Amino acid sequence: MPQQVRGVIARTEGAPVELTDIVIPDPGPGEVVVAIAACGVCHTDLTYRDGGINDEYPFLLGHEAAGTVESVGEGVDSVQPGDFVVLNWRAVCGQCRACKRGRSQYCFDTFNATQKMTLTDGTELSPALGIGAFADKTLVHAGQCTKVDPDTDPAVAGLLGCGVMAGIGSAVNTGGVGRGDSVAVIGCGGVGDAAIAGARLAGASPIIAVDRDPKKLEWAVDLGATHTVNAAETDAVEAIQGLTGGFGADVVIDAVGRPETWTQAFYARDLAGTAVLVGVPTPDMRLELPLIDVFAHGGALKSSWYGDCLPERDFPMLVNLYREGRLPLDKFVTERITLDDVEKAFHTMHAGEVLRSVVIV
Structure with missing residues (x-):
């Protein structure tokens, strides 16, 4: 059954973001529902809000995220419920000329979940970078989920999903x-x-x-x-x-x-x-x-572009280096906030007062 959860949306260009109810469908073939534990506030989300990416409002913001797989759709065998994952915004196709040459970091045909998350009135949402993780839960393609050490602080792990990895x-x-x-x-x-x-x-x-x-x-x-x-x-x-x-x-x-x-x-x-x-x-x-x-x-x-990363190779390696004390990823987490604080965090970030505000869900 579809679920109703909270999510932070940008309804119109430049307007303050809203915390509202959204609907998450059951995962279809190749899709996964992830319960979000933490999501960093990235400048890209502010750019979405202000119309700098495209005009496909309303946007469901947030993309630097980590969480736990709640349910999986048909044909998904790369992750299973209970897995702790970092979300990435480039599920590679495996079939384009870059992928076939062993250079999938340059994949020309990346993709996201097929189904749309919506507002309660049925209005379709555009998830930021195909993720939309300023929410209790989100729907992504299985290829956007990378398993990492489950004992890792989600606020730290999620940052690998975008800016820190870049x-x-x-x-x-x-x-x-x-x-x-x-x-x-x-x-x-x-x-x-x-x-x-x-x-x-x-x-x-x-x-x-x-x-x-x-x-x-x-x-x-x-x-x-x-x-x-x-x-x-x-x-x-x-x-x-x-x-x-x-x-x-x-x-x-x-x-x-x-x-x-x-x-x-x-x-x-x-x-x-x-x-x-x-x-x-x-x-x-x-x-x-x-x-x-x-x-x-x-x-x-x-x-x-995205640090020329391969999430399955790079995310677990960097988490392991962090846990060994060789990579101080925790220093990037300036403050921990709630979903209600995203608009305020945009102002703090724009003023250069933080490296990262991280939403704890």
Whole structure:
């Protein structure tokens, strides 16, 4: 039987979010109902609310989530009721040209649950990133569920579902950071600090954090940065070069996603170094670089989408590293809140006062 639960929705563009009753259908073939334990408040949810993704209102917000499988639909054998899972927003198809070449992190045909969750009046909801986890329960495709150690704090595990994975993956997977590499990260919010944590895990040195906010630079040091650059007070490119023997960093990660910061990343890397874009630009942004500079610098310019992760490979590994004390994921959890506090958390996040607010359901 369909269930009526609570969920946080964005009904119209820019309007404050609402906590209301929603309807979760029984899982169909390939689908799973998950009881949500915790869900991080990500900037992407705010972007959905404000119309920056599309206009398919109302949205059921929330996507950085962990919880317990409650029920499964026909044909599901990858998870079973009682499994503790982290939700991901890219169930890979296994059949496209990327998947068939063993590169399913680039799957061109990812998918979500087929059925729709609704309001009590039958209005269909658009779940954020195909998840919709600011709710007591949600409906997802089985491929969006990754089993991890059930003894893990859900508030920590859920963050792997988006921002923290994107940041760690931008360093380790996309940037290929290795022991002894010099790394600079521009933008020290949740994603940037996760990139710093990933670089530290890989054995990089130095690890240079760049931001305009002294508080964010303090967070970066706590998560592994060896040096900081306040871009409000000094030229970031010159500072990074000065901290790397005048050459520039082996890998520079732009966790902001603006033409200005991407240009800084381009020029702040060593010759044949790598620049990684993990901050998400808006469609109107344009970039202009002298083509001769692109040719002369060599190296690689990469985009990191979801940290080029494979959830089944990366989520359990990172949870294990956390439980071994080698990856301080708990430091990303700034505050624990309830479903009633999501709108307030958006304001706190926008003001740069937290790394992550996490809804505990």
